[in-house]
Amino acid sequence: MLRFASVAAITAMLMVPAVAHDFTVGALKIGHPWARATPKGASIGGGYMTVTNTGTTPDRLVSGASVVSKSFEVHEMSMDNGVMKMRMLPKGLEIKPGETVTFKPGGYHVMFIGLDHQLMQGQRFKATLQFEHAGKVDVDFVVEGLGAMKADSPAHDDMPGMKIK
Numbered sequence: 001m002l003r004f005a006s007v008a009a010i011t012a013m014l015m016v017p018a019v020a021h022d023f024t025v026g027a028l029k030i031g032h033p034w035a036r037a038t039p040k041g042a043s044i045g046g047g048y049m050t051v052t053n054t055g056t057t058p059d060r061l062v063s064g065a066s067v068v069s070k071s072f073e074v075h076e077m078s079m080d081n082g083v084m085k086m087r088m089l090p091k092g093l094e095i096k097p098g099e100t101v102t103f104k105p106g107g108y109h110v111m112f113i114g115l116d117h118q119l120m121q122g123q124r125f126k127a128t129l130q131f132e133h134a135g136k137v138d139v140d141f142v143v144e145g146l147g148a149m150k151a152d153s154p155a156h157d158d159m160p161g162m163k164i165k
């Protein structure tokens with residue numbers, strides 16, 4: 001009896017349709033926004049996602065805001081005298097027509113500056129992305145593990161994560 005029940009439970013879990021964690025504004029599609037868990041006391045955190053421009057004209061991620069931080073910046077990582085450095089992009093980042101830009105650790109990313117609490121794996125929080133032409137869009141960031149390199153926790157499939165706000 002037990003054996004049958006556990007097989008049924010596993011099958012049922014596999015049957016749960018993965019609800020896409022994508023957002024759309026104008027011709028832009030934002031895929032799987034995620035953030036890394038932060039160490040205790042950290043005041044900054046990184047955010048990642050993909051942005052696809054399905055339109056025929058360029059657009060630009062120029063700024064944003066989040067419910068977990070005082071400010072939000074768009075950054076790039078670049079080599080400077082053999083040292084990997086991050087730099088704020090004052091004019092934001094262009095998304096060319098037909099292009100997908102991947103924000104990922106070690107590359108382009110957004111920064112949550114002035115965190116008001118520690119980000120913990122499995123949490124989700126609201127942020128607003130501001131694009132030059134498409135305008136504003138509210139998204140949910142899912143918090144992955146400390147040092148995560150990509151978004152792969154169950155919370156990402158909209159299973160019940162601990163919503164911060």
Ligand SMILES: [Cu+2]
Nearest residue numbers: 075086087111
């Ligand atoms: Cu940065």
